[in-house]
Amino acid sequence: MTGVNDPGLAVALITAMLVVAGAALTLVGALGLLRLKTFYERVHAPTMGSTLGSGCVLLASIVLFSALESRPVLHEIAIGVFVTLTTPVTFMLLMRAAMQRDRIGGGDGRGETPNGDDG
Amino acid sequence: MSMMLLSGSLLLAHAMLTLAMACAAIRLLRGPRAEDRVLALDTLYVSAMLVLLTIGMRGGNAHFFDAALVIGTLGFVATAALAKFLLRGEVIE
Amino acid sequence: MRRWLPFPWLWLSLTALWLLLNQTMSVGHLLLGALFAFVICHGYRLLEAPRATRRGPWRRAAVAVRLLADVAIDIVRSNAAVARIVLGPGARARTAGFLDIPIELRDPLALATLACIVTATPGTSWARYDAEGSILTLHILDLIDEAAWIRIVKDRYEARLRKIFE
Numbered sequence: 001m002t003g004v005n006d007p008g009l010a011v012a013l014i015t016a017m018l019v020v021a022g023a024a025l026t027l028v029g030a031l032g033l034l035r036l037k038t039f040y041e042r043v044h045a046p047t048m049g050s051t052l053g054s055g056c057v058l059l060a061s062i063v064l065f066s067a068l069e070s071r072p073v074l075h076e077i078a079i080g081v082f083v084t085l086t087t088p089v090t091f092m093l094l095m096r097a098a099m100q101r102d103r104i105g106g107g108d109g110r111g112e113t114p115n116g117d118d119g
Numbered sequence: 120m121s122m123m124l125l126s127g128s129l130l131l132a133h134a135m136l137t138l139a140m141a142c143a144a145i146r147l148l149r150g151p152r153a154e155d156r157v158l159a160l161d162t163l164y165v166s167a168m169l170v171l172l173t174i175g176m177r178g179g180n181a182h183f184f185d186a187a188l189v190i191g192t193l194g195f196v197a198t199a200a201l202a203k204f205l206l207r208g209e210v211i212e
Numbered sequence: 213m214r215r216w217l218p219f220p221w222l223w224l225s226l227t228a229l230w231l232l233l234n235q236t237m238s239v240g241h242l243l244l245g246a247l248f249a250f251v252i253c254h255g256y257r258l259l260e261a262p263r264a265t266r267r268g269p270w271r272r273a274a275v276a277v278r279l280l281a282d283v284a285i286d287i288v289r290s291n292a293a294v295a296r297i298v299l300g301p302g303a304r305a306r307t308a309g310f311l312d313i314p315i316e317l318r319d320p321l322a323l324a325t326l327a328c329i330v331t332a333t334p335g336t337s338w339a340r341y342d343a344e345g346s347i348l349t350l351h352i353l354d355l356i357d358e359a360a361w362i363r364i365v366k367d368r369y370e371a372r373l374r375k376i377f378e
Contacts, residue, residue: 012121016128019173023132023139025291026169029334030139030162032298033146039154041308042146044294044353046162047334049139049169052291057132057169061184064125064176075184075232076172079191083165086195088324088331088338090161093202095339095351098154100206 011067015060022056029053039098043091050087055080129177136173140166157201164194218257223249272376279372286333286368294334297354309355310339313348313362315370322377329369336361 007015025048032045058076065073140163147159168190175183217223223246230245231237297306317323323341330338330350340349352361 006122007125009121009124012125015176016124019132019176020128020135022169023135023173025295026166027135027139027142028295028298030142030166032294033159033162034142035298038308039152039158040351041353042155042158043337043351044334045298046143046158046165047331047337048291048294049162050165051332051334052287054165054169057172061172061176065181068179069181073181073235075235078229078232079168079184079188082188082191082195084328084332086191086199088327090195090198090202091331092327092338093199093206094154094157095337097202097205098152099339101152101154 007064007067011063015064018056018060018063022053022058022060025049025056026053040095043095047087047091050083054083126177129173133170133173133177136166136170140170153205154202157198157205160201161194161198164190164198168194217250217253219253222256223253226252275372275375279369279376282368283329283332286364290333290335294353306353307355308351308353311350311352311355311358311361313350313365315346315348315366317370317373317377318346319377322373325377326369326373330365 029045029048029050032048033042036042036045058080061076062073143159143162143166147156147163150156168187171183171187171190175181175187226249227242227245230248231241234241234245317326326348327338330336335353337351338348339351341347342349348365350361350365355361
């Protein structure tokens with residue numbers, strides 16, 4: 001922590017809470033990626049990190065830098081908007097790929113996969 | 120007091136995000152499906168982006184924001200291209 | 213106006229993005245950003261993007277604000293629900309599965325917004341949309357009460373999206 005001025009207790013408290021909450025949510029999402037059993041269940045877990053998780057960290061960054069530089073620092077919003085708009089695209093493509101590969105592999109693309117989804 | 124709170128919480132967040140990256144890396148290596156690996160890669164990108172943001176906040180350096188933005192952009196393009204490849208077997212038709 | 217500046221909202225948001233990324237309000241950047249946004253808007257027209265002239269901007273904005281507030285609440289709530297599932301004991305009785313929902317939403321922008329909402333809430337993910345039968349298939353992590361999920365999508369999201377976009 002070099003080169004950082006003291007932002008004050010209130011700002012530090014808000015930043016600390018937001019950043020820890022965001023990181024914890026991302027961690028739980030990644031844990032879900034490990035723990036859940038099938039691919040279709042695992043798709044749900046990382047969204048925690050990419051929505052509320054990154055939202056909290058970005059908000060913390062906005063609060064901290066706005067206080068440090070004594071002016072509104074808002075360019076984190078760009079990342080937030082970008083992530084919100086792009087995540088559906090990748091996840092829809094992935095879901096479609098998985099369902100199509102299930103169909104080709106003999107399943108009906110709707111249920112558990114016939115070939116090895118051991119988690 | 121506030122400095123300790125700030126640096127402690129940022130360190131904690133940093134550790135948790137690194138752990139999240141480790142989880143994603145394990146899923147990336149274990150698979151078992153190709154879709155799992157792509158999903159893990161996407162998680163890895165998002166976590167790496169957040170790690171960069173926390174590094175920037177720890178050092179009070181706003182320039183890490185640009186690196187985070189680049190990672191976010193590249194992560195989207197890479198995951199979308201890989202998912203497209205799984206869907207069709209070609210990236211550009 | 214329409215011919216000169218094809219997508220005014222896109223132009224406005226691109227200019228805002230430029231100013232946001234450069235962290236400035238200076239006149240030079242304002243002009244440069246406006247110029248870039250102008251060029252991009254004309255390029256965007258080549259993609260034959262969907263466009264509709266819609267009436268009553270303030271009424272629609274009010275609905276949009278209420279929808280956003282509800283989505284924010286839903287995101288927090290579903291994050292907590294999924295966290296409980298991930299951290300809870302593995303053997304708990306839970307069924308994940310696909311759910312078909314008939315929807316009347318037609319507008320491409322409205323469907324894209326619905327996709328953003330569905331993906332942004334953990335626990336639901338967009339699986340397939342059949343444009344001919346107007347059937348939306350979602351994958352839901354905790355599928356206990358199908359009727360409740362259908363009600364959430366139709367009443368909370370679809371009805372408002374139709375008010376905003378149609």
